[in-house]
Amino acid sequence: MPDSLILPSESVVDRFLRYVRIDTQSQDDQATTPSTAKQWQLANLLVAELRALGADRVRVSEHCMVYAFLPSNLPAGANVPTIGFIAHIDTSPAVTGTGVNPILHPDYQGGDIVLPADPMQVITAAQNPVLATLIGDDIITTDGTTLLGSDDKAGIATIMTMVDTLMRNPALRHGPIEVAFTADEEIGVGIERFDVEGFGARFAYTVDGGTLGEISDETWSARQATVHFHGKSTHPGTAKGVMVNSIYAFADFLLQMPSDMRPETTEGRVGFVHPYIGTADVEESSVKVLLRDFDAGGLDAKERLLREIASSTAARFPGVTIDVEVKENYRNMKEVLKDHPQLTANVMEAARRAGIEPYMEPIRGGTDGSKLTFRGLPCPNIFTGGHNFHSKLEFNSRRGLEKTTETLVELVKIFAES
Numbered sequence: 001m002p003d004s005l006i007l008p009s010e011s012v013v014d015r016f017l018r019y020v021r022i023d024t025q026s027q028d029d030q031a032t033t034p035s036t037a038k039q040w041q042l043a044n045l046l047v048a049e050l051r052a053l054g055a056d057r058v059r060v061s062e063h064c065m066v067y068a069f070l071p072s073n074l075p076a077g078a079n080v081p082t083i084g085f086i087a088h089i090d091t092s093p094a095v096t097g098t099g100v101n102p103i104l105h106p107d108y109q110g111g112d113i114v115l116p117a118d119p120m121q122v123i124t125a126a127q128n129p130v131l132a133t134l135i136g137d138d139i140i141t142t143d144g145t146t147l148l149g150s151d152d153k154a155g156i157a158t159i160m161t162m163v164d165t166l167m168r169n170p171a172l173r174h175g176p177i178e179v180a181f182t183a184d185e186e187i188g189v190g191i192e193r194f195d196v197e198g199f200g201a202r203f204a205y206t207v208d209g210g211t212l213g214e215i216s217d218e219t220w221s222a223r224q225a226t227v228h229f230h231g232k233s234t235h236p237g238t239a240k241g242v243m244v245n246s247i248y249a250f251a252d253f254l255l256q257m258p259s260d261m262r263p264e265t266t267e268g269r270v271g272f273v274h275p276y277i278g279t280a281d282v283e284e285s286s287v288k289v290l291l292r293d294f295d296a297g298g299l300d301a302k303e304r305l306l307r308e309i310a311s312s313t314a315a316r317f318p319g320v321t322i323d324v325e326v327k328e329n330y331r332n333m334k335e336v337l338k339d340h341p342q343l344t345a346n347v348m349e350a351a352r353r354a355g356i357e358p359y360m361e362p363i364r365g366g367t368d369g370s371k372l373t374f375r376g377l378p379c380p381n382i383f384t385g386g387h388n389f390h391s392k393l394e395f396n397s398r399r400g401l402e403k404t405t406e407t408l409v410e411l412v413k414i415f416a417e418s
């Protein structure tokens, strides 16, 4: 923070350390939003804290979405658009979030970081070149037994600290600001329950990114296929000429997946096809497959390929019926954001004012913003300083959290100036 500012009532690091200790893991394939009741604990805490900070219209929906509003403090008649800031409450189902015990490593001096509760978990300098830029910083890791949940409690802590800072510095001019904290982002369904109309902003920023300076206005276009293999079960003792074992067709299908089109063999702008969970049974096998590409045409081609592989397997396994269902997860938000260049230009300038060198990077994933953008709320994504999401090796740092907060404060100032 610039010296002239009154400090927030609590540091962003203390806030962050408090939030990550609260288990908010979401869970796939649940009938309700939120998918897990434990997300309420942080949601209710944020409601109480937003009220204590003096925010207006603080509310939480029946689906565990927290909303709040900060009125403009500009002179009457100032025409500054309402900016939204969004972060998500839940953490990934991939790694446990129960009993998160954050460890602060003060004044990092280089080298590998061994996590104390499980020495097999090591954040190595070799696999994490970003560590070289964090010398002298205070690094925040897990103890090695859980994820950290910097994704996305870093987003929540930095937005809350921005609110805190703005409330304590009335001389700091800003337009109207809407804040939202969403449930079930990690399982991709919570955002369906987001109240775009009631939110009231014309555009928003998700604060859900990684490396300091990394800003995104592009995500995957994403589909998910479910492939079913129907065979015929019978007692194996009397199966001759009767049994049709769907597991062999399932295996044949998987082995035809091109090896150069996998998450483990692709990076940058290259998309992938990813079978990630399934069941194998004589009578009925099935597998779920993620299809990802930045380009809609490229995604169509991947879907065609999957269907061709299914047909060729079906031809080799008479008696096995295969069906392929494909649904859309989300689309590349660049299709819309290309028409709103000011949103990214302003956040680039805000990062520069905070002393960060900003750059644009497409996200090999989705954000709440991918869906919101297509529902009329254009939503680029801002860094949080976090790394190694959805893993026990997840980490962030003091500078990461502080510089992200500073960027958010500069961003609202920039909109008020324009």
Ligand SMILES: [Zn+2]
Binding pocket: 088, 151, 152, 185, 208
């Ligand atoms: Zn996230």
